Amino acid sequence: MLTLEGVTAGYGGGRVLQGIDLEIAAGTVTALLGRNGMGKTTLMKTVMGLLRPDAGRVLFDGRDLAGRKPYEIANSGIGYVPQGREIFPDFTVAENLLMGVLGKPANRRDIPGGIFDSFPILKERLDQKAGTMSGGQQQQLAIARALAGRPRLLLLDEPSEGIQPSIVHEIAAAMRAVAERDGLTVLVVEQNVEMVFDMARDCAFIENGRVAERTDVAALRRDDAPLHRYLSV
Amino acid sequence: MDQFLILALDASNFVLAIILVAMGLVIIFGLMNVINMAHGEFFLLGAYAVVMVDSAGGNFWLGLLLAPVFVGLVGLVLEEAVIRHVYHRFLDTILATWGLSIFIKQAVVLIFGPAAMTVGDPIDVTVEIAGAPYPVYRLFIMGVSLAVIAFTFWLFFRTRFGLTARGVIANRNMASCLGVNTRRLDRMTFAFGAALAGLAGAVMAPIMGIDPQMGMGFLVPAFLAILVGGAGLAGAMAGATVIGGADTVAANLWSPVVAQIVVFSMAIMAIRLFPRGIAGAWRKR
Numbered sequence: 001m002l003t004l005e006g007v008t009a010g011y012g013g014g015r016v017l018q019g020i021d022l023e024i025a026a027g028t029v030t031a032l033l034g035r036n037g038m039g040k041t042t043l044m045k046t047v048m049g050l051l052r053p054d055a056g057r058v059l060f061d062g063r064d065l066a067g068r069k070p071y072e073i074a075n076s077g078i079g080y081v082p083q084g085r086e087i088f089p090d091f092t093v094a095e096n097l098l099m100g101v102l103g104k105p106a107n108r109r110d111i112p113g114g115i116f117d118s119f120p121i122l123k124e125r126l127d128q129k130a131g132t133m134s135g136g137q138q139q140q141l142a143i144a145r146a147l148a149g150r151p152r153l154l155l156l157d158e159p160s161e162g163i164q165p166s167i168v169h170e171i172a173a174a175m176r177a178v179a180e181r182d183g184l185t186v187l188v189v190e191q192n193v194e195m196v197f198d199m200a201r202d203c204a205f206i207e208n209g210r211v212a213e214r215t216d217v218a219a220l221r222r223d224d225a226p227l228h229r230y231l232s233v
Numbered sequence: 234m235d236q237f238l239i240l241a242l243d244a245s246n247f248v249l250a251i252i253l254v255a256m257g258l259v260i261i262f263g264l265m266n267v268i269n270m271a272h273g274e275f276f277l278l279g280a281y282a283v284v285m286v287d288s289a290g291g292n293f294w295l296g297l298l299l300a301p302v303f304v305g306l307v308g309l310v311l312e313e314a315v316i317r318h319v320y321h322r323f324l325d326t327i328l329a330t331w332g333l334s335i336f337i338k339q340a341v342v343l344i345f346g347p348a349a350m351t352v353g354d355p356i357d358v359t360v361e362i363a364g365a366p367y368p369v370y371r372l373f374i375m376g377v378s379l380a381v382i383a384f385t386f387w388l389f390f391r392t393r394f395g396l397t398a399r400g401v402i403a404n405r406n407m408a409s410c411l412g413v414n415t416r417r418l419d420r421m422t423f424a425f426g427a428a429l430a431g432l433a434g435a436v437m438a439p440i441m442g443i444d445p446q447m448g449m450g451f452l453v454p455a456f457l458a459i460l461v462g463g464a465g466l467a468g469a470m471a472g473a474t475v476i477g478g479a480d481t482v483a484a485n486l487w488s489p490v491v492a493q494i495v496v497f498s499m500a501i502m503a504i505r506l507f508p509r510g511i512a513g514a515w516r517k518r
């Protein structure tokens with residue numbers, strides 16, 4: 001579903017990604033792991049069109065995303081939950097969710113009801129200003145906002161960052177349920193190994209701008225050597 | 234007291250026109266981070282649009298309707314041809330729009346000549362206010378401006394279009410990643426901001442001399458209004474009231490030169506007292 005071929009990208013001088021090859025199959029939940037500063041966020045920004053790759057190709061459903069604007073990429077079916085959530089703090093929860101659908105074609109501008117089944121807290125807080133909610137609630141809002149746009153592929157960047165462990169489990173469970181129910185494909189960047197075990201099936205480790213190893217969670221449960229090698233655990 | 238009432242009415246004409254100009258500036262700046270030095274010329278084009286329709290044999294009211302449409306279209310073309318190529322380079326936007334401002338002014342001089350033109354009072358009726366006749370058209374200016382200001386607030390704070398625009402203002406990249414077509418929004422809001430200035434120029438045309446330099450007389454107070462009030466719609470209104478009110482009162486009591494000095498001194502004082510604008514200081518309380 002998503003294919004990166006030799007993607008090289010960075011900011012000005014330094015090249016953060018140095019030839020990423022990655023294939024995400026439809027219907028899978030893949031975790032992308034790697035130490036701080038290895039370029040996980042850079043990879044997501046490149047897929048979303050926020051950064052232009054210097055070389056290589058990003059293909060979504062076989063179509064090259066080169067030169068596409070972020071809104072075109074989003075509307076082709078990719079949802080994005082950035083690191084740090086980037087909800088609209090001055091907007092209410094309902095308005096934040098609306099922002100997830102207002103750019104869509106006219107027949108998809110309603111908020112799918114299933115979202116509130118996955119994240120019931122949001123339904124109670126529809127009129128609350130998003131900036132006044134807790135970190136965990138804001139994270140759920142950011143995910144729900146992306147899901148409201150009915151993506152086929154969801155990019156999740158460090159959803160557990162700065163969130164209480166109990167909520168992390170809740171979010172992981174909700175995500176897995178959504179992925180199973182809707183057949184959603186997910187690429188999740190995560191440092192929290194428990195969350196990875198909770199929700200992912202496949203794993204990719206990124207180091208020095210390349211994908212260094214691919215395994216799956218079942219294999220990691222048997223042998224966690226890659227975790228020690230590519231993360232500081 | 235009666236004189237004061239007349240003065241207040243006159244001041245509110247000027248204030249409302251500045252609000253229309255300043256709101257356009259604020260919308261364009263908020264959305265695209267462009268300081269539009271050519272905004273005064275959108276006002277100018279609005280006034281000349283009325284002159285054009287007038288000299289083509291149409292009446293004033295038709296001109297008033299067509300002016301914002303015409304200026305909005307000019308804005309649309311300029312956004313597409315110039316602004317979008319420079320808007321991520323802040324300084325270049327100032328230079329580019331300044332260049333546009335000179336270009337438009339010169340074009341107007343070439344077509345209409347440098348001399349001031351006038352259009353007659355389209356209503357030409359007076360009512361008695363405080364014992365003296367007062368032109369009804371000036372009351373009409375107030376009505377139209379207030380309606381357009383209310384419409385703008387409604388558009389930006391009560392509609393889905395407005396929510397989208399405010400989302401882009403708050404976080405352009407995130408809005409884009411959610412599927413918001415930021416290009417189309419830029420185009421539409423630039424045209425809308427231009428149309429506001431064009432409407433202000435058209436509605437003010439009958440009560441002032443129309444000449445190629447008139448844009449500056451509204452651009453500068455509009456900028457000062459934003460500096461004083463803060464770069465939001467409410468801030469622009471508060472600032473325009475202070476700046477436009479002080480200008481008219483001082484010009485009436487003393488002279489236009491003194492008014493300039495008073496207004497600039499007030500602006501500097503206000504910036505010292507409320508660095509984030511009156512609206513910003515208000516919100517902080």
Ligand SMILES: Nc1ncnc2c1ncn2[C@@H]1O[C@H](COP(=O)(O)OP(=O)(O)OP(=O)(O)O)[C@@H](O)[C@H]1O
Binds near residue numbers: 011034040
């Ligand atoms: N906007 C930017 N401009 C310049 N350099 C940047 C920018 N953003 C990130 N970098 C650099 O690019 C490298 C990769 O950053 P990136 O954010 O992609 O890493 P990451 O793997 O997501 O890290 P983390 O786990 O901390 O989120 C880092 O060295 C970082 O300093």
Ligand SMILES: [Mg+2]
Binds near residue numbers: 040041042083157158
């Ligand atoms: Mg990151």
